[in-house]
Amino acid sequence: xxxxxxxxxxxxxxxxxxxxxSNVNLSVEEGEIHAVVGENGAGKSTxxxxxxxxxxxxxxxxxxxxxxxxxxxKGIHDSERRGIVIIHQELALVPMLSIAENIFxxxxxxxxxxxxxxxxxxxxxxxxxxxxxxxxxxxxxxNIGVGKQQLVEIAKALSKEVQLLxxxxxxxxxxxxxxxxxxxxxxxxKRQGITSILISHKLNEINRVADKVTIIRDGRTIETLPKGxxxxxxxxxxxxxxxxxxxxxxxxxxxxxxVLQVRNWSVYHPIHAERQVIKGIDIDVRKGEVVGIAxxxxxxxxxxxxxxxxxxxxxxxxxxxxLNGKPIDVSSVGxxxxxxxxxxxxxxxxxxxxxxxxxxxxxxxxxxPGVSRHSVIDDMRELAVANDxxxxxxxxxxxVYQMTGNLSGGNQQKVVLSKWLFANPEVLxxxxxxRGIDxxxxxxxxxxxxxxxxxxxxxxxxxxEMPELLGITDRIYVMNEGRIVGEMAASDASQEKIMRAIVxxxxxxx
Amino acid sequence: MSTESAPxxxxxxxxxxxxxxxxxxSALVTNLREYGLILxxxxxMVFFQYTTSGTLFKPVNLSNLVQQNSFIIVMALxxxxxxxxxxxxxxxxxxxxFIGALAAMMMVIWPLGPxxxxxxxxxxxxxxxGAIGAGQGYWIAxxxxxxxxxTLAGMLIFRGICQALLGGGSSVGPLPAGFKALSSGFIPDxxxxxxxxxxxxxxxxxxxxxxxxxxxxxxxxxxLVAVLAYAYFGLRARRSRERHGYQAEPFTLFVVKTLVTxxxxxxxxxxxxxxxxxxxxxxxxxxxIALFVFVxxxxxxxxxxxxMGGNAKAAQxxxxxxxxxxxxxxxxxxxxxALGGLIIAARLGQAVPAAGLGSELDVIAAVFIGGASAxxxxxxxxxxxxxxFIMGVMNNGMSIMxxxxxxxxxxxGLVLLGAVVFDVxxxxxx
Numbered sequence: 001x002x003x004x005x006x007x008x009x010x011x012x013x014x015x016x017x018x019x020x021x022s023n024v025n026l027s028v029e030e031g032e033i034h035a036v037v038g039e040n041g042a043g044k045s046t047x048x049x050x051x052x053x054x055x056x057x058x059x060x061x062x063x064x065x066x067x068x069x070x071x072x073x074k075g076i077h078d079s080e081r082r083g084i085v086i087i088h089q090e091l092a093l094v095p096m097l098s099i100a101e102n103i104f105x106x107x108x109x110x111x112x113x114x115x116x117x118x119x120x121x122x123x124x125x126x127x128x129x130x131x132x133x134x135x136x137x138x139x140x141x142x143n144i145g146v147g148k149q150q151l152v153e154i155a156k157a158l159s160k161e162v163q164l165l166x167x168x169x170x171x172x173x174x175x176x177x178x179x180x181x182x183x184x185x186x187x188x189x190k191r192q193g194i195t196s197i198l199i200s201h202k203l204n205e206i207n208r209v210a211d212k213v214t215i216i217r218d219g220r221t222i223e224t225l226p227k228g229x230x231x232x233x234x235x236x237x238x239x240x241x242x243x244x245x246x247x248x249x250x251x252x253x254x255x256x257x258x259v260l261q262v263r264n265w266s267v268y269h270p271i272h273a274e275r276q277v278i279k280g281i282d283i284d285v286r287k288g289e290v291v292g293i294a295x296x297x298x299x300x301x302x303x304x305x306x307x308x309x310x311x312x313x314x315x316x317x318x319x320x321x322x323l324n325g326k327p328i329d330v331s332s333v334g335x336x337x338x339x340x341x342x343x344x345x346x347x348x349x350x351x352x353x354x355x356x357x358x359x360x361x362x363x364x365x366x367x368x369p370g371v372s373r374h375s376v377i378d379d380m381r382e383l384a385v386a387n388d389x390x391x392x393x394x395x396x397x398x399x400v401y402q403m404t405g406n407l408s409g410g411n412q413q414k415v416v417l418s419k420w421l422f423a424n425p426e427v428l429x430x431x432x433x434x435r436g437i438d439x440x441x442x443x444x445x446x447x448x449x450x451x452x453x454x455x456x457x458x459x460x461x462x463x464x465e466m467p468e469l470l471g472i473t474d475r476i477y478v479m480n481e482g483r484i485v486g487e488m489a490a491s492d493a494s495q496e497k498i499m500r501a502i503v504x505x506x507x508x509x510x
Numbered sequence: 511m512s513t514e515s516a517p518x519x520x521x522x523x524x525x526x527x528x529x530x531x532x533x534x535x536s537a538l539v540t541n542l543r544e545y546g547l548i549l550x551x552x553x554x555m556v557f558f559q560y561t562t563s564g565t566l567f568k569p570v571n572l573s574n575l576v577q578q579n580s581f582i583i584v585m586a587l588x589x590x591x592x593x594x595x596x597x598x599x600x601x602x603x604x605x606x607x608f609i610g611a612l613a614a615m616m617m618v619i620w621p622l623g624p625x626x627x628x629x630x631x632x633x634x635x636x637x638x639x640g641a642i643g644a645g646q647g648y649w650i651a652x653x654x655x656x657x658x659x660x661t662l663a664g665m666l667i668f669r670g671i672c673q674a675l676l677g678g679g680s681s682v683g684p685l686p687a688g689f690k691a692l693s694s695g696f697i698p699d700x701x702x703x704x705x706x707x708x709x710x711x712x713x714x715x716x717x718x719x720x721x722x723x724x725x726x727x728x729x730x731x732x733x734l735v736a737v738l739a740y741a742y743f744g745l746r747a748r749r750s751r752e753r754h755g756y757q758a759e760p761f762t763l764f765v766v767k768t769l770v771t772x773x774x775x776x777x778x779x780x781x782x783x784x785x786x787x788x789x790x791x792x793x794x795x796x797x798x799i800a801l802f803v804f805v806x807x808x809x810x811x812x813x814x815x816x817x818m819g820g821n822a823k824a825a826q827x828x829x830x831x832x833x834x835x836x837x838x839x840x841x842x843x844x845x846x847x848a849l850g851g852l853i854i855a856a857r858l859g860q861a862v863p864a865a866g867l868g869s870e871l872d873v874i875a876a877v878f879i880g881g882a883s884a885x886x887x888x889x890x891x892x893x894x895x896x897x898x899f900i901m902g903v904m905n906n907g908m909s910i911m912x913x914x915x916x917x918x919x920x921x922x923g924l925v926l927l928g929a930v931v932f933d934v935x936x937x938x939x940x
Contacts, residue, residue, distance in 0.1 A: 372810050375810045
């Protein structure tokens with residue numbers, strides 16, 4: 001019988017006006033992989049911040065018992081000294097420093113302040129071997145991919161003699177392959193006796209590696225399930241507090257005339273001018289139709305969409321865009337918006353929102369003329385618009401004056417969507433509309449998409465989640481290496497068919 | 511993030527209809543920054559009024575104060591937009607010096623005939639200021655060269671040209687009286703003055719300066735109209751919110767705020783009226799402040815500048831032409847720097863090589879004291895104006911007290927640091 005390594009009892013954490021955690025209990029046994037799941041904003045990250053001392057002892061109620069001692073961590077240093085290491089979703093690496101420098105940052109092998117680089121690099125090599133990363137310790141972080149950066153973070157944790165490793169959505173930005181490798185690594189650590197807490201949205205991953213799952217909803221512990229009882233349905237039911245019989249809303253597509261046609265669209269890479277990123281794409285979208293674009297990472301889907309949207313990506317763009325049969329000029333974002341094209345970015349924090357401004361100002365940003373006269377903004381009209389869209393897209397916030405930076409991922413996504421809905425487009429391009437948001441919010445986004453289609457909008461959905469594409473679209477284009485390599489009705493499509501199209505396309509391209 | 515402790519209203523409609531002291535206090539706390547700054551200004555004024563034994567609020571000194579500091583505030587209006595859009599402009603002091611020198615050369619030295627008329631010269635100078643802003647903004651906006659570097663270069667270049675124009679270390683003057691009126695003139699009393707207490711006439715038949723009490727009625731009327739307009743528009747905005755069913759700030763707080771601001775304004779207007787009326791430069795400044803408040807709060811271009819400073823990429827992908835907007839912000843800054851230069855030259859009555867030297871730092875400090883964020887996207891016009899006045903009152907008050915110029919800098923530095931620390935502390939607490 002394994003012993004309990006960590007016990008968090010009755011943790012309550014209050015922020016001004018909000019009770020983020022209320023009597024949360026979490027008990028982790030030595031050597032297990034313990035998954036923590038919950039909707040965005042449920043309080044998972046807050047709980048981990050309490051544990052690691054980001055919120056110092058005294059700012060919360062409840063007790064933390066680690067290896068039998070009651071702990072009062074005053075900061076990350078205290079918890080790291082006890083072997084508790086947290087790897088945050090946003091990686092904390094310095095891009096222009098090398099792997100070795102990053103791993104031993106603040107913890108360098110040094111004598112009288114003079115760094116012993118040989119010792120650092122030797123140790124780094126050993127650590128990299130442990131996490132299965134074949135890179136020179138001198139390589140700069142900026143030159144390796146996100147997946148490898150994640151491994152560097154883990155190596156860094158190992159260098160701190162980690163006993164309890166906390167991973168906050170480690171696979172959120174990783175490709176399928178990198179995710180698998182990471183999960184294998186966790187299993188390997190488990191064999192070595194390292195305990196892990198895994199925060200994740202991806203239920204299939206949890207199924208694969210977790211020994212136990214604790215579900216948190218609205219700042220409370222709902223239940224902890226042992227391995228035998230873990231099932232996707234059970235977890236989803238607990239997470240959202242209701243059962244989701246259908247993960248996708250049903251809809252009756254009413255498909256009309258062709259709205260958008262793209263002909264022979266080609267784009268070259270913005271820096272490597274010789275590299276053609278998009279190679280003569282033809283697509284069309286009809287009124288009331290939801291069209292999916294499937295493909296692997298790097299297939300060029302985002303590049304295609306952004307180049308279409310006011311040449312926001314790439315150089316030497318050629319090809320034709322027709323709206324309702326007439327060629328239109330989409331050479332700037334302003335013109336594209338004017339012609340009724342909207343693009344909802346895959347990266348809402350970097351490209352979608354002004355995080356230091358409130359919901360109201362974000363919603364009207366793409367259509368300020370819509371709330372102003374002679375360039376003077378009508379405050380009341382703007383407020384009415386914001387409240388209207390807040391209700392329509394079900395944004396959960398205390399008011400439209402809440403900063404978007406303080407919203408959960410799902411609510412942020414709804415704000416970005418609202419912004420583009422208010423611009424009243426005919427064609428809406430949604431790039432990974434449900435990335436990094438929880439099951440409940442995903443359903444809401446799908447419902448909005450279905451409603452927009454029924455209102456006669458032409459919708460393009462780019463997604464890496466194939467079940468999602470199969471669930472919500474009418475027709476799917478498959479993209480690979482900058483080309484369209486397949487087109488199929490969603491009713492005929494399957495994950496296998498899509499994969500087959502990609503593989504065949506690869507044969508063609510080479 | 512909803513929890514049971516905070517019931518979430520269905521839409522933003524009237525959350526706290528009840529108006530009690532509790533609500534007033536909480537509204538006061540949330541607006542601490544805004545009110546705190548004005549309270550700080552008042553506290554500083556009262557402090558110096560006391561330590562200078564009443565000299566600070568003497569009508570003569572108030573006029574001096576305005577004339578000495580107006581160019582800082584005028585330039586701070588432009589600097590606010592520059593800083594909100596995520597940039598900085600270090601060249602404003604040099605540009606002001608250069609424009610002052612140019613104006614003096616055009617009016618006094620160069621034989622330009624009708625083009626040496628002060629009004630014509632001023633207009634030409636403002637246009638040249640705009641062109642300088644465009645030149646710097648072009649590199650910043652379209653070639654993405656950091657504004658710090660471009661304007662540092664501008665700071666060196668225009669100070670150099672300024673000195674070269676004036677032929678080394680000499681000064682050029684005197685400037686025509688019509689031009690000097692921009693800084694040292696007062697608005698004409700079109701209504702006529704009202705004598706409350708006739709001045710004392712001494713035995714020699716001469717009036718004793720400073721005796722008696724005569725009011726500059728045009729000033730009083732302008733002051734009253736401005737205060738009434740302020741109260742009226744405040745009330746109207748309030749009504750409009752209520753009519754649409756949205757909460758406004760608690761009525762008591764609104765009344766207190768309006769009364770305090772109005773009382774302060776009327777007191778100052780009265781003081782000016784007992785002297786020679788409103789300084790022309792104060793009127794110019796007031797109109798500009800009102801214009802910039804309106805542009806930043808109500809106009810789409812203002813909103814776009816804030817969005818660009820908050821997240822330039824998101825703004826661009828929302829259809830905002832960020833390059834052009836950046837260029838416009840710097841053109842605006844150039845025009846206001848030129849105006850600042852004209853005001854300095856008009857006050858000194860001549861152009862000197864050191865005009866505006868180091869003033870870029872006062873301008874930037876005013877904006878930061880006013881609560882703008884160095885990261886961009888945050889900052890208010892009123893904040894920058896109050897920040898400018900805080901700097902000005904401290905300069906003036908410490909000078910009257912006889913504090914050494916060296917120590918004045920130390921105090922100003924500490925106030926800047928203190929204001930920003932207070933800001934950061936407040937933000938983290940929330």
